[in-house]
Amino acid sequence: MSFKLDSKIPEGPIQDKWENHKFKCKLVNPSNKRKYTVIVVGTGLAGGSAAASMAELGYNVKSFCIQDTPRRAHSIAAQGGINAAKNYQNDGDSVWRLFYDTVKGGDYRSREANVYRLAQVSNNIIDQCVAQGVPFARDYGGYLDNRSFGGAQVSRTFYAKGQTGQQLLLGAYQSMMKEVAKGKIDLYTRREILDIVVIDGKARGIIVRDLISGDIERHVADAVILASGGYGNVYFLSTNAMASNVGAAWKAYKKGAGFANPCFTQIHPTCIPVHGENQAKLTLMSESLRNDGRVWVPAKADDKRHPNEIPEEERDYYLERIYPSFGNLVPRDVASRNAKTMVDENKGVGDTGVAVYLDFKDAIARDGQPAIEERYGNLFEMYQRITNESPYEQPMRIYPAVHYTMGGLWVDYNLQSTIPGLHVLGEANFSDHGANRLGASALMQGLADGYFVIPYTIGNYFGTNKLEKVDTSHPEFDKAEKAAKAQIDKFLNIKGKRTADDFHKKLGKIMWEHVGMAREEKGLKTAISEIKKLRAEFWTDLKIPGNQDEINRELEKAGRVADFLELGELMARDALTRPESCGGHFRLESQTPENEALRNDEDFAHSAVWEFKGVDDEPARHKEELTFENVPLTQRSYK
Amino acid sequence: MANKEKDITVHLKLWRQKNRKDKGQFDEHTLSGVSTGSSFLEMLDQLNEQLIIEDKAPFAFDHDCREGICGMCSLMINGQAHGPEKATTTCQLHMRSFEDQDTIVIEPWRSSAFPVLKDCVVDRSAFDKVIQAGGFTSVNVGNAQDANAIPIAKENADLAMDAAACIGCGACVASCPNASAMLFTSAKISQLALLPQGKVEAEKRAAKMVEEMDELGFGNCSNHAECEASCPKEINLSNIARMNREFFKSKTFSRKD
Numbered sequence: 015m016s017f018k019l020d021s022k023i024p025e026g027p028i029q030d031k032w033e034n035h036k037f038k039c040k041l042v043n044p045s046n047k048r049k050y051t052v053i054v055v056g057t058g059l060a061g062g063s064a065a066a067s068m069a070e071l072g073y074n075v076k077s078f079c080i081q082d083t084p085r086r087a088h089s090i091a092a093q094g095g096i097n098a099a100k101n102y103q104n105d106g107d108s109v110w111r112l113f114y115d116t117v118k119g120g121d122y123r124s125r126e127a128n129v130y131r132l133a134q135v136s137n138n139i140i141d142q143c144v145a146q147g148v149p150f151a152r153d154y155g156g157y158l159d160n161r162s163f164g165g166a167q168v169s170r171t172f173y174a175k176g177q178t179g180q181q182l183l184l185g186a187y188q189s190m191m192k193e194v195a196k197g198k199i200d201l202y203t204r205r206e207i208l209d210i211v212v213i214d215g216k217a218r219g220i221i222v223r224d225l226i227s228g229d230i231e232r233h234v235a236d237a238v239i240l241a242s243g244g245y246g247n248v249y250f251l252s253t254n255a256m257a258s259n260v261g262a263a264w265k266a267y268k269k270g271a272g273f274a275n276p277c278f279t280q281i282h283p284t285c286i287p288v289h290g291e292n293q294a295k296l297t298l299m300s301e302s303l304r305n306d307g308r309v310w311v312p313a314k315a316d317d318k319r320h321p322n323e324i325p326e327e328e329r330d331y332y333l334e335r336i337y338p339s340f341g342n343l344v345p346r347d348v349a350s351r352n353a354k355t356m357v358d359e360n361k362g363v364g365d366t367g368v369a370v371y372l373d374f375k376d377a378i379a380r381d382g383q384p385a386i387e388e389r390y391g392n393l394f395e396m397y398q399r400i401t402n403e404s405p406y407e408q409p410m411r412i413y414p415a416v417h418y419t420m421g422g423l424w425v426d427y428n429l430q431s432t433i434p435g436l437h438v439l440g441e442a443n444f445s446d447h448g449a450n451r452l453g454a455s456a457l458m459q460g461l462a463d464g465y466f467v468i469p470y471t472i473g474n475y476f477g478t479n480k481l482e483k484v485d486t487s488h489p490e491f492d493k494a495e496k497a498a499k500a501q502i503d504k505f506l507n508i509k510g511k512r513t514a515d516d517f518h519k520k521l522g523k524i525m526w527e528h529v530g531m532a533r534e535e536k537g538l539k540t541a542i543s544e545i546k547k548l549r550a551e552f553w554t555d556l557k558i559p560g561n562q563d564e565i566n567r568e569l570e571k572a573g574r575v576a577d578f579l580e581l582g583e584l585m586a587r588d589a590l591t592r593p594e595s596c597g598g599h600f601r602l603e604s605q606t607p608e609n610e611a612l613r614n615d616e617d618f619a620h621s622a623v624w625e626f627k628g629v630d631d632e633p634a635r636h637k638e639e640l641t642f643e644n645v646p647l648t649q650r651s652y653k
Numbered sequence: 654m655a656n657k658e659k660d661i662t663v664h665l666k667l668w669r670q671k672n673r674k675d676k677g678q679f680d681e682h683t684l685s686g687v688s689t690g691s692s693f694l695e696m697l698d699q700l701n702e703q704l705i706i707e708d709k710a711p712f713a714f715d716h717d718c719r720e721g722i723c724g725m726c727s728l729m730i731n732g733q734a735h736g737p738e739k740a741t742t743t744c745q746l747h748m749r750s751f752e753d754q755d756t757i758v759i760e761p762w763r764s765s766a767f768p769v770l771k772d773c774v775v776d777r778s779a780f781d782k783v784i785q786a787g788g789f790t791s792v793n794v795g796n797a798q799d800a801n802a803i804p805i806a807k808e809n810a811d812l813a814m815d816a817a818a819c820i821g822c823g824a825c826v827a828s829c830p831n832a833s834a835m836l837f838t839s840a841k842i843s844q845l846a847l848l849p850q851g852k853v854e855a856e857k858r859a860a861k862m863v864e865e866m867d868e869l870g871f872g873n874c875s876n877h878a879e880c881e882a883s884c885p886k887e888i889n890l891s892n893i894a895r896m897n898r899e900f901f902k903s904k905t906f907s908r909k910d
Contacts, residue, residue, distance in 0.1 A: 082715065082725070082776070083821065084781075085724070090718065091720050138797070142797045144800040145797035145850055146790055147845050149817050152807045153807065157801050180722055180818075189789060189792075201781070226770055255719070289690045290690060399747065465794045513705050515702060559708070559711060560710060567711065
């Protein structure tokens with residue numbers, strides 16, 4: 015084994031671990047902080063908050079993003095809200111309960127110590143955001159309002175209309191801009207990461223392409239932080255932004271960073287269904303809609319009547335029927351899987367038959383249309399713009415879509431990967447959500463990592479490591495740049511017949527069919543061989559117009575698709591070697607008699623961490639055993 | 654059920670410009686088999702797939718989230734920023750807003766503060782500079798008190814949220830005959846002016862942001878209100894009035910630097 019998985023979980027009772035650890039972390043004195051430079055890749059909630067808070071501490075930060083400004087990172091699209099254990103509603107919430115819910119919601123495949131810390135700092139996040147001027151929803155007394163969200167029985171979700179991600183991101187962005195103005199953050203926009211530079215075993219820099227000029231640049235630093243988001247776009251159709259990609263994380267994996275649980279993907283239950291072949295992305299409808307909307311399908315198969323013509327007694331409100339205690343608020347994985355079951359039983363609705371209804375009729379009758387409009391007006395408008403149907407007049411049609419990836423680069427308690435100096439934050443890492451993420455937890459994790467964890471642990475890294483002085487003339491930079499340029503030349507010289515999107519769509523179909531909501535051995539093996547075949551075709555038949563020294567969107571896409579064609583295979587392999595069901599990973603071979611996910615704790619209470627061995631060689635599978643001392647392992651039940 | 658979608662043919666006049674220095678010109682293309690259920694950008698994806706196969710250069714435009722929230726997409730469509738639908742970004746515009754055989758003219762945002770980089774891709778980094786001049790509260794992580802320590806009247810919180818909904822797309826600038834960035838700038842000034850957390854630095858914020866805006870080459874406001882009409886998030890013109898009051902206070906009552 016070439017890398018050792020030491021999770022570095024601090025000693026002591028779980029409540030004290032983080033406090034003890036912070037005290038033990040080495041400090042860098044204020045006048046020395048300015049001698050360190052940190053590269054931060056990505057400007058979403060994790061990267062933006064990390065860049066801002068490290069700059070505030072006095073480090074020199076170089077921040078990189080793919081869009082034209084940091085404010086556009088895809089965190090901006092998160093609608094519903096952010097969890098915190100404030101217990102402002104006096105409804106029995108606590109740090110312990112948030113911790114407990116998150117471990118259980120993750121189906122016991124996350125690391126207890128990390129999750130506890132997440133719950134602990136959740137309250138600080140809300141304080142920080144309010145101080146930044148984030149306009150959270152308030153009640154008539156002027157105090158913060160909360161709502162409940164899937165998988166929780168308390169109201170702990172803070173929100174800003176249906177635009178919570180936007181407002182939190184703008185808070186982090188504004189903090190960044192404050193530091194840019196002070197000269198503590200150098201901003202590099204419209205840059206794509208082509209490689210991570212590792213010198214003497216430590217991450218010391220990156221190679222990037224300027225997406226305007228095409229110039230290949232070298233950047234050196236004392237540590238590198240990846241906050242580059244998830245890899246849901248491997249499915250082509252997902253709720254991710256068009257430019258979301260696995261590039262930075264994948265390059266790190268190929269340089270020796272372990273990739274953990276790549277098959278743990280979240281299929282979000284409430285998205286607008288696919289309409290046709292030219293569709294480029296899917297749109298999420300916030301899960302908060304399930305607070306008032308009731309999910310149903312016609313009770314008998316192949317019922318093609320208009321929904322408003324189907325009488326009550328011929329409707330099957332299946333979530334309420336199967337899960338009487340959680341009803342429509344069951345966690346995402348459970349809701350998604352049940353929607354698929356209904357469609358598989360030919361009870362799907364709409365033109366394609368691949369959708370279920372989310373109905374607000376009863377909520378409108380109970381609370382009045384103005385109240386519903388106040389809560390969900392912007393979502394209803396968005397739905398109507400896309401589908402040309404009004405949710406006030408007929409039920410929404412929804413269907414699950416790829417939304418979030420719980421897997422990612424393996425990190426220890428300090429958020430450091432298996433490459434010293436390479437830290438990974440937010441969705442790009444794997445640590446906090448296990449096999450299923452609860453609603454309103456992604457924003458919490460991104461900001462926890464960036465505002466409240468990395469500022470401490472990065473100091474500890476600098477305080478405990480002696481870093482040799484290096485600059486961009488180091489031979490490792492030469493090597494990395496040469497390889498990056500060679501790959502670009504290769505793309506341009508294939509001169510085949512098919513576009514990058516064409517390959518991407520084919521890959522997406524393989525992934526959705528075999529590595530989607532239900533997985534089984536045969537299909538996963540088919541996926542591996544089909545992806546290998548597709549990858550070979552890609553490298554012989556790709557067509558890229560134009561040149562390297564200009565804005566060239568097709569060239570950008572080619573690089574991303576090349577990475578996805580390798581990642582897809584690893585995901586299938588990971589799913590294949592985990593023959594249990596847990597959270598979003600559902601193996602048909604492993605179900606309870608009621609068709610719920612059946613875990614195998616004896617053999618699989620671990621994170622699978624993959625080590626790269628070569629593109630066409632089998633990667634090595636390592637394990638980080640998970641122990642549950644505070645939340646007893648039980649079969650999840652939402653009935 | 655949804656109105657049945659159909660396939661239409663559209664004639665496109667696209668602004669093509671190789672780079673910042675190129676003069677640029679319109680190119681014409683006809684695209685058939687466009688589903689009225691497709692989004693406007695999916696129609697352009699379809700065009701690009703066709704152009705690549707025909708060995709022609711694909712058309713460059715900005716886009717990312719395709720959910721109407723990131724603010725990356727732009728495009729003047731038949732002379733209207735983000736096209737004909739009210740309160741809709743280009744990525745949320747659908748082809749059912751067009752008829753079979755329509756001619757659609759597509760141009761970039763035009764403003765000297767937003768130089769064209771290629772085709773319809775423009776440089777909007779000037780907006781970041783406006784925010785850097787003061788569009789924040791100077792609160793370092795670790796300082797914050799309990800989030801409920803200061804109650805905020807719901808009405809003010811809601812108005813602040815309405816202003817904060819700005820996505821920074823630049824449609825306001827592109828639509829304004831003066832290429833003014835006042836709606837954008839005022840949205841941030843307003844949000845922070847309405848909240849107690851923003852009051853601490855209010856004395857200088859408006860003056861600093863407005864001065865930066867002027868320096869970057871954005872024009873002045875002469876009450877055309879095109880900005881409000883084109884804003885995909887319906888940011889209200891009253892924010893400019895609030896900004897002007899803040900600016901006046903800034904200039905009149907501020908202690909000298």
